[in-house]
Amino acid sequence: MNKSISVADLRNRLECYVLDYPQKSNERDFWRTPLLVTARTDKRFTILPKIAAENHWRPEDLLKSARAIIVFFMPFKEEIVEENHPGKFPCPNWGLAYEATNRLIENACGQLRDVLEASGHAAMVTPATEDSVLMARWSHKHLGHLAGLGRLGINAQLITPSGCAGRLGSLVTDADLGDHPLITKPELCLYKIGQECLKCIPRCPVGAVSIEGINRQRCNKRLQFNFKHRGTMGLGENTHGCGKCQVNLPCSLRDPTTSESGILTNIVHRHGKTGATASIPMSDRGKPKRPRKHISKRYVPNLNQYHIIKTRSKKSKG
Numbered sequence: 052m053n054k055s056i057s058v059a060d061l062r063n064r065l066e067c068y069v070l071d072y073p074q075k076s077n078e079r080d081f082w083r084t085p086l087l088v089t090a091r092t093d094k095r096f097t098i099l100p101k102i103a104a105e106n107h108w109r110p111e112d113l114l115k116s117a118r119a120i121i122v123f124f125m126p127f128k129e130e131i132v133e134e135n136h137p138g139k140f141p142c143p144n145w146g147l148a149y150e151a152t153n154r155l156i157e158n159a160c161g162q163l164r165d166v167l168e169a170s171g172h173a174a175m176v177t178p179a180t181e182d183s184v185l186m187a188r189w190s191h192k193h194l195g196h197l198a199g200l201g202r203l204g205i206n207a208q209l210i211t212p213s214g215c216a217g218r219l220g221s222l223v224t225d226a227d228l229g230d231h232p233l234i235t236k237p238e239l240c241l242y243k244i245g246q247e248c249l250k251c252i253p254r255c256p257v258g259a260v261s262i263e264g265i266n267r268q269r270c271n272k273r274l275q276f277n278f279k280h281r282g283t284m285g286l287g288e289n290t291h292g293c294g295k296c297q298v299n300l301p302c303s304l305r306d307p308t309t310s311e312s313g314i315l316t317n318i319v320h321r322h323g324k325t326g327a328t329a330s331i332p333m334s335d336r337g338k339p340k341r342p343r344k345h346i347s348k349r350y351v352p353n354l355n356q357y358h359i360i361k362t363r364s365k366k367s368k369g
């Protein structure tokens with residue numbers, strides 16, 4: 052018989068698991084507290100082939116009886132993020148953190164599946180990343196966006212309440228978990244709400260980040276290069292990956308639209324065809340300013356890039 056299971060049970064299990072993980076698995080501790088959201092598999096998900104890739108899977112393609120998806124984020128600790136600030140190549144520990152986090156995500160998915168199965172539910176886990184594809188059929192970022200774990204930044208990373216520096220995992224289940232988002236604001240990227248920012252663009256050493264969207268091939272070429280030359284750049288065997296577009300940014304470690312003093316929050320005006328939005332500073336609440344007009348036109352997601360690209364033998368390090 053099915054026992055009821057709540058999002059609080061899942062959050063609690065994941066948090067405890069991540070806390071104990073370094074000691075139990077003999078891994079270094081790279082992580083802050085994980086974030087987890089759930090969403091009902093309703094008609095919102097039919098949009099995936101339109102906004103992601105034509106052949107993007109729907110939850111029921113992975114689990115016929117799907118009723119909810121679970122998406123979680125493993126945010127990196129400040130130290131590893133700061134260590135990756137300087138230079139054009141990844142810091143010695145970035146590759147270690149990349150690999151350890153993929154293992155952690157796989158194990159955490161297993162843990163969540165065990166909890167669900169123990170209460171009589173089915174669950175299907177998905178891999179953290181995939182070698183040899185440049186466009187996956189299951190996008191953790193899109194699912195994180197739909198389920199309210201975060202919003203996409205100009206750097207093409209999901210920005211969560213704990214920032215974008217970290218990695219995502221997701222699974223599908225037939226447990227009726229309901230909607231438990233952490234974010235309901237339309238955007239978390241400063242540029243998309245009309246602030247001057249775009250700090251992520253010059254961070255990329257190969258010019259792969261732009262307001263038109265990420266240049267996958269260019270980024271992937273850099274990741275291949277770093278992987279091939281790891282150990283020979285005088286930085287050590289673990290210097291692969293890159294992640295310069297995840298670090299040294301206002302959105303690296305937190306939601307940049309909410310400051311500790313609560314200066315930028317809440318009041319959001321949606322305007323323009325692109326769906327760009329703007330938050331109004333709290334200090335100006337008495338007299339809300341309309342966002343500057345040109346802002347709505349500056350951010351246009353490049354939807355033409357959504358076609359399938361496959362690489363053969365090369366290893367992609369997403």
Ligand code: B12
Pocket residue numbers: 102103104149178179180181184185186187188189190191192193196203204206207208209210215216217218219220260264265267268270271274291292293294295296297352356357367368369
């Ligand atoms: C293929 C892949 C890559 C490719 C292509 C990257 C790309 N951005 O397209 C390469 C090898 C180049 C790559 C690089 C990196 N990757 Co990668 N990669 C993947 C992988 C395996 C599949 C992504 C995919 O094809 N999805 C399908 C397509 C259709 O969607 P999407 O790319 O996810 O998202 C697109 C939308 O976000 C859209 N978009 C932009 N704005 C908006 C706004 C709205 C409203 C909507 C709907 C869409 C939209 O543009 C995006 C890019 O085209 C995922 C794991 C997974 N299965 O999700 C990891 C993943 C996306 N990668 C990740 C990371 C961290 C990286 C790197 C930092 C590498 C590193 N570790 O050092 C870089 C970052 C590059 C960048 N700035 O995006 C993380 C992202 C974490 C986060 N906070 O968002 C993921 C989720 C892996 C994980 N398990 O955490 N990656």
Ligand code: SF4
Pocket residue numbers: 204205206207239240241242243248249250251252300301302307
């Ligand atoms: S650095 Fe600024 S523009 Fe780039 S994703 Fe972060 S908030 Fe958006």
Ligand code: SF4
Pocket residue numbers: 254255256257258259260265269270271273274292293294295296297
């Ligand atoms: S991972 Fe590196 S190469 Fe790829 S987009 Fe980010 S900064 Fe550029």
